[in-house]
Amino acid sequence: xxxxxxxxxxxxxxxxxxxxxxxxxxxxxxxxxxxxxxxxxxxxxxxxxxxxxxxxxxxxxxxxxxxxxxxxxxxxxxxxxxxxxxxxxxxxxxxxxxxxxxxxxxxxxxxxxxxxxxxxxxxxxxxxxxxxxxxxxxxxxxxxxxxxxxxxxxxxxxxxxxxxxxxxxxxxxxxxxxxxxxxxxxxxxxxxxxxxxxxxxxxxxxxxxxxxxxxxxxxxxxxxxxxxxxxxxxxxxxxxxxxxxxxxxxxxxxxxxxxxxxxxxxxxxxxxxxxxxxxxxxxxxxxxxxxxxxxxxxxxxxxxxxxxxxxxxxxxxxxxxxxxxxxxx
Amino acid sequence: xxxxxxxxxxxxxxxxxxxxxxxxxxxxxxxxxxxxxxxxxxxxxxxxxxxxxxxxxxxxxxxxxxxxxxxxxxxxxxxxxxxxxxxxxxxxxxxxxxxxxxxxxxxxxxxxxxxxxxxxxxxxxxxxxxxxxxxxxxxxxxxxxxxxxxxxxxxxxxxxxxxxxxxxxxxxxxxxxxxxxxxxxxxxxxxxxxxxxxxxxxxxxxxxxxxxxxxxxxx
Numbered sequence: 001x002x003x004x005x006x007x008x009x010x011x012x013x014x015x016x017x018x019x020x021x022x023x024x025x026x027x028x029x030x031x032x033x034x035x036x037x038x039x040x041x042x043x044x045x046x047x048x049x050x051x052x053x054x055x056x057x058x059x060x061x062x063x064x065x066x067x068x069x070x071x072x073x074x075x076x077x078x079x080x081x082x083x084x085x086x087x088x089x090x091x092x093x094x095x096x097x098x099x100x101x102x103x104x105x106x107x108x109x110x111x112x113x114x115x116x117x118x119x120x121x122x123x124x125x126x127x128x129x130x131x132x133x134x135x136x137x138x139x140x141x142x143x144x145x146x147x148x149x150x151x152x153x154x155x156x157x158x159x160x161x162x163x164x165x166x167x168x169x170x171x172x173x174x175x176x177x178x179x180x181x182x183x184x185x186x187x188x189x190x191x192x193x194x195x196x197x198x199x200x201x202x203x204x205x206x207x208x209x210x211x212x213x214x215x216x217x218x219x220x221x222x223x224x225x226x227x228x229x230x231x232x233x234x235x236x237x238x239x240x241x242x243x244x245x246x247x248x249x250x251x252x253x254x255x256x257x258x259x260x261x262x263x264x265x266x267x268x269x270x271x272x273x274x275x276x277x278x279x280x281x282x283x284x285x286x287x288x289x290x291x292x293x294x295x296x297x298x299x300x301x302x303x304x305x306x307x308x309x310x311x312x313x314x315x316x317x318x319x320x321x322x323x324x325x326x327x328x329x
Numbered sequence: 330x331x332x333x334x335x336x337x338x339x340x341x342x343x344x345x346x347x348x349x350x351x352x353x354x355x356x357x358x359x360x361x362x363x364x365x366x367x368x369x370x371x372x373x374x375x376x377x378x379x380x381x382x383x384x385x386x387x388x389x390x391x392x393x394x395x396x397x398x399x400x401x402x403x404x405x406x407x408x409x410x411x412x413x414x415x416x417x418x419x420x421x422x423x424x425x426x427x428x429x430x431x432x433x434x435x436x437x438x439x440x441x442x443x444x445x446x447x448x449x450x451x452x453x454x455x456x457x458x459x460x461x462x463x464x465x466x467x468x469x470x471x472x473x474x475x476x477x478x479x480x481x482x483x484x485x486x487x488x489x490x491x492x493x494x495x496x497x498x499x500x501x502x503x504x505x506x507x508x509x510x511x512x513x514x515x516x517x518x519x520x521x522x523x524x525x526x527x528x529x530x531x532x533x534x535x536x537x538x539x540x541x542x543x544x545x546x547x548x
Contacts, residue, residue: 027440030431032422221418224378225479226408227435229400319400321380 031218031239037211038243041306044207045247046254048200049302053255053295055196059189060291066182075146079109082165083135092163093138099158100142105150112139204302208240208309212317219317229318236310244306245299252299259287330356330487330518331377336386338372346372348542350386354487354520359513361529362522364539370522371415373539374491377520378412379403391486408436411480411517413490417472419464419479425451425471426460429478436483447482454478454508469496470505477508487518494525502528 079096083089093111100109112120114131117138121129144150152170159166215236222232331354338347347369354360354377362370375381376388379395388395391406398406419428430440430447451460454474464472473496480488490509494502506528513519520537523529529536536547 027434028423028427030420030434217418218420221420221431222435224380224407224412224414224418225432225435226404226483228404231435231437 029239030222030235031215033239035214037214041207041211042243042247042250045204045244045302045306046251048203049248049251049298050255051251052193052196052200052298052302053252054258055189055193056294056298057255057259057287057291059186059193060287060294062189063186064288064290066178066186075143077142077144077152077168077170079140079142079159080137080167080169081140081163082137082167084165087165089138092165093140095162096140096159096166099162100140100155103150103155103158105145105148107143107145109140109142112141200302201305204244204305205309208244208306209313211240211243212236212310212313216317219314220321223318223321229315232318233311233314236314237307240310241303241307244303247306248299248302252295256292256295259291263287330354330391332387332389333376334387334389336376336383336388338369338376338381339384345384346542347376347383347539347544350544352537352544352546354518356486357513357516357518358535359510359519359532360521360535360537361532362520362537362539363524363529366524368539369542370524370539371491374412374489374520374522377489378410379407408432408483409486411483411485411488413473413476413480413488413493415491415495417464417476419467419472419475421464424461424463425456425467425475428464428475429482431479432483443482450478450482451475455504470498470501473497473505474508477505481512481517485517487520488512490519490521492523492525493521494523494528499527503531506531 079100081087081089081092081096097109097111100106117136118125118129118131121131121136125134152168152172156168159168219232219236222235223229333350333352336347336350337345339345350373362373364370372381376383377390379390379398382395391409393402393406420431423431426447427434429451430443433443433447434440448457448460451457454477456471456474456478459467459471459475462471464475467475473493477490477493480490488509493509494505497505502525509519509521510532521528538545538547
């Protein structure tokens with residue numbers, strides 16, 4: 001039979017099978033629906049997918065949080081005006097604010113008023129202190145365009161010329177430390193995720209091959225009654241895709257449910273000190289769409305991997321039993 | 330239909346287990362393949378149904394030199410060769426009907442096209458009452474007959490049977506032999522590998538006798 005004729009026959013037979021299925025005619029599947037090895041494989045896949053999904057979620061959470069830390073800090077700079085003999089503090093603050101506003105790349109500038117400064121210093125100085133009587137530095141908060149930041153060196157020179165007591169703090173030291181830390185955390189997360197994915201891949205492959213070993217006799221029988229390799233591979237692929245999908249979906253969905261529960265728990269307990277600590281670190285502890293998309297991608301990947309492994313095992317087994325040369329054996 | 334010319338077979342670097350085999354399985358012929366245990370009957374059968382490549386010599390199956398066959402060509406040739414395995418190789422999760430219908434199913438045929446043929450064949454081998462039984466509840470003889478029916482369902486040109494009476498009592502063995510003879514009369518070439526002398530004495534048929542790797546033929 002030529003290739004074209006074989007392909008045509010294959011397509012026709014598939015169409016016929018679909019038509020009979022639509023008509024409700026059911027035949028016993030060629031690969032038995034469930035056995036102990038199959039269930040064990042689905043369980044292993046579910047557990048590994050759950051662990052991998054947790055890692056995906058954790059990396060997504062850490063990545064988002066790191067990005068937020070970086071943005072929150074780097075979109076603000078401060079001008080500190082130190083008190084000095086004969087310095088008109090309100091005038092100096094206003095001059096600094098005007099210089100900041102005139103600098104390209106600055107989106108806004110506001111003077112931290114006495115009340116706000118008092119609240120900042122409250123832990124050290126206590127309540128009800130009259131700041132005008134104390135030589136306390138004052139701040140101008142400047143928000144900048146992170147896409148097109150101002151020239152800090154130029155701004156610093158301008159400020160020094162107008163108000164010698166003014167210092168510009170662009171938070172660069174903090175930002176660079178936080179960026180380094182965030183990058184390290186994300187790097188470690190990605191590394192752990194890679195390890196988990198490699199472990200999941202290997203586990204899925206070995207579990208599938210283990211489950212397949214119980215079906216070798218079916219491959220042989222189909223082979224010797226004249227089934228084409230593609231037919232046999234397709235039967236097993238379909239069966240294992242289903243099993244892999246069930247296992248991966250179970251593991252992945254439990255992980256998604258866990259993220260949702262943690263998210264709603266932290267949201268509901270936002271006022272408690274424990275939740276405040278968690279929120280300080282992770283914000284609202286919600287996994288973004290990337291996390292959920294990652295878990296769904298993981299489910300699809302694991303199911304596909306299971307199906308492909310079964311196909312590869314069938315093809316390899318067929319190659320072993322097909323016209324084996326005793327010399328090569 | 331199947332021709333062997335100076336065929337030799339060795340496993341790995343061991344001695345030749347089959348040497349200089351030259352014979353032909355003709356269309357509509359009936360023959361026994363016999364010899365002591367370990368003489369190479371199963372290896373020879375495996376070469377006949379294209380599961381083993383010879384180390385030397387030429388095998389022609391249905392006009393094709395097997396040395397030039399690609400893996401893609403094998404299924405279409407195998408479909409013209411029916412095989413009855415010594416251990417039956419029925420699928421345990423399928424009924425007698427489904428096991429017998431399996432070769433037609435893997436060829437992509439519609440069940441309504443073959444349902445009656447399968448039922449008729451199962452009745453012909455005497456398993457009409459066991460149509461929907463699973464192999465686990467069938468006796469050795471019933472499994473053997475189901476395996477024979479499966480090998481015959483697509484009317485092969487040649488039927489190869491490995492010790493088909495090895496698991497059955499004498500009366501059932503005679504009944505199975507009558508089945509093979511009837512099949513042969515309807516046009517199928519039959520090769521029965523057996524060391525059951527009693528079975529061979531019942532039919533005046535060609536004998537291929539394997540001994541120490543060589544073949545003697547008594548027509």
